[in-house]
Amino acid sequence: MGLWRWLSNSLSRWRERAGVRGLFSGLAAAGAATVAPAAVLPDDKAEAMFHVYDGGGVKADGPAFLVRKKLGERVSLSAGYYIDAVSNASIDVVTTASPFKEKRTAWDFGADWLVGNSVLTLSGSTSREPDYEANAVNADVAADVFGGMTTLSLGFTRGSDRVGRTDRREVFFDDVRRWQYRAGVTQILSPRWLMSLNAEAISEDGYLGSPYRAARVFGAFVPERLPRTRTGRAVKLRSLAEVLPDTALRIEARAYWDTWDVRGRTIEIAGTRKFGPQWLLDVSLRSHKQTAALFYADNAQVDTVFVTRNRQLSAFNSLGLGAKLTWKPAAAWAERYGVQVTGVFERKRFRFPEFIDLRNQRPYAYDANVMQVVLAGRF
Amino acid sequence: MRPERGLVGTSLALVLALLGSGCAIKPIEPWVKPYERERLTDPVMQWSRASLADRHREHIHSVREGARGAVGVQGGGCGCN
Numbered sequence: 001m002g003l004w005r006w007l008s009n010s011l012s013r014w015r016e017r018a019g020v021r022g023l024f025s026g027l028a029a030a031g032a033a034t035v036a037p038a039a040v041l042p043d044d045k046a047e048a049m050f051h052v053y054d055g056g057g058v059k060a061d062g063p064a065f066l067v068r069k070k071l072g073e074r075v076s077l078s079a080g081y082y083i084d085a086v087s088n089a090s091i092d093v094v095t096t097a098s099p100f101k102e103k104r105t106a107w108d109f110g111a112d113w114l115v116g117n118s119v120l121t122l123s124g125s126t127s128r129e130p131d132y133e134a135n136a137v138n139a140d141v142a143a144d145v146f147g148g149m150t151t152l153s154l155g156f157t158r159g160s161d162r163v164g165r166t167d168r169r170e171v172f173f174d175d176v177r178r179w180q181y182r183a184g185v186t187q188i189l190s191p192r193w194l195m196s197l198n199a200e201a202i203s204e205d206g207y208l209g210s211p212y213r214a215a216r217v218f219g220a221f222v223p224e225r226l227p228r229t230r231t232g233r234a235v236k237l238r239s240l241a242e243v244l245p246d247t248a249l250r251i252e253a254r255a256y257w258d259t260w261d262v263r264g265r266t267i268e269i270a271g272t273r274k275f276g277p278q279w280l281l282d283v284s285l286r287s288h289k290q291t292a293a294l295f296y297a298d299n300a301q302v303d304t305v306f307v308t309r310n311r312q313l314s315a316f317n318s319l320g321l322g323a324k325l326t327w328k329p330a331a332a333w334a335e336r337y338g339v340q341v342t343g344v345f346e347r348k349r350f351r352f353p354e355f356i357d358l359r360n361q362r363p364y365a366y367d368a369n370v371m372q373v374v375l376a377g378r379f
Numbered sequence: 380m381r382p383e384r385g386l387v388g389t390s391l392a393l394v395l396a397l398l399g400s401g402c403a404i405k406p407i408e409p410w411v412k413p414y415e416r417e418r419l420t421d422p423v424m425q426w427s428r429a430s431l432a433d434r435h436r437e438h439i440h441s442v443r444e445g446a447r448g449a450v451g452v453q454g455g456g457c458g459c460n
Binding site for chain 2: 045047049051053064065066080082084086104106127129131132134136146147148149159161163176178180182184188189190191192194196198199200201202210232233234235236238240242246247248250254256262264266272273274280288290293312313318324326342344346350368370372374376
């Protein structure tokens with residue numbers, strides 16, 4: 001009993017001197033210093049976009065819409081609609097099949113709940129095209145801690161796709177199951193500097209190839225043969241800092257590796273500058289480089305269990321240079337509804353040293369243009 | 380048994396000595412106060428200003444490249460390539 005009392009008294013003295021009580025009350029006070037929770041729901045908004053991708057014989061364009069609206073103080077709902085009208089005359093298509101057109105339509109819905117210092121998000125999406133259906137459900141949580149200076153996030157996605165081909169009477173013949181696990185931390189480092197570290201693991205199980213794509217073995221075209229599982233991991237570090245008044249610099253670096261032996265590194269550098277109250281300009285440079293999958297071959301000289309000629313799984317590099325200009329009209333109605341118009345243009349260059357263009361027997365390369373026009377506001 | 384008992388006893392004595400010594404541990408306080416975070420809400424300091432545009436851009440990357448993930452935009456699959 002005497003020992004217990006001595007221990008108890010010693011602990012109390014230590015806590016007082018060491019400020020341990022202060023540690024917790026300090027954190028609580030920092031959190032309570034903001035009368036409202038540090039976490040906030042996304043702002044209400046409506047966006048309408050027209051997008052175009054044109055490169056490598058593929059042209060995909062169409063509209064997209066997004067609406068987000070709060071219900072009360074703690075719930076925000078969102079819905080989106082997206083169309084890709086595709087004309088496909090890519091190198092795979094023109095050398096082994098024939099050009100085609102098709103349309104892909106996608107919908108997504110989401111709900112965000114503000115619970116204390118956290119935002120919980122549940123969302124779902126579905127995509128339909130004549131020979132592919134993709135469905136996914138996502139759960140995410142983001143919590144503000146450490147006086148709102150640190151945001152921790154966790155997320156999970158479960159996807160389920162149906163794979164088919166339109167040249168058969170029975171369109172759908174296989175499926176894909178997907179699991180994605182995400183974790184991230186965003187840290188405010190100074191009043192003008194943020195950094196964020198995100199990691200994601202993606203696991204897939206099922207038919208992971210394309211029923212239309214051919215591989216080449218000893219010069220002859222055969223259907224590609226891919227493993228039925230793939231697990232990839234990605235880690236991305238990014239920094240955003242206001243380096244000059246009204247000018248910010250964003251740097252991002254991502255490393256990717258997977259069980260098919262594809263290793264990729266992606267680096268993006270962007271600068272953003274405000275020109276007066278109405279204009280905002282972003283300029284970005286993005287570089288992606290990756291190694292080939294273990295069973296990739298432009299023309300395999302060995303007969304292996306798995307073989308693919310999918311150039312997306314070859315060793316290639318791409319460089320993109322883009323600019324984004326945002327304009328806010330000066331009128332009172334535009335200010336009231338937060339109206340802004342954004343135009344984006346990006347030029348991308350793809351080089352495939354290990355994929356031979358059968359039309360001229362040289363390594364394949366192409367340039368692509370990406371254009372977007374977005375009208376945004378709130379209501 | 381005797382060496383282990385001696386080790387446990389020594390460790391317990393060290394822990395008790397530390398507790399009773401009153402050594403100070405200074406807590407880390409958040410160093411950017413809420414009233415200093417105004418610049419972080421400026422449009423130039425946003426990771427993303429146009430959700431649809433960023434989603435479309437990440438869709439292009441995930442379809443055209445073999446690497447994907449950790450981009451902060453949740454998208455579903457498609458038979459695009």
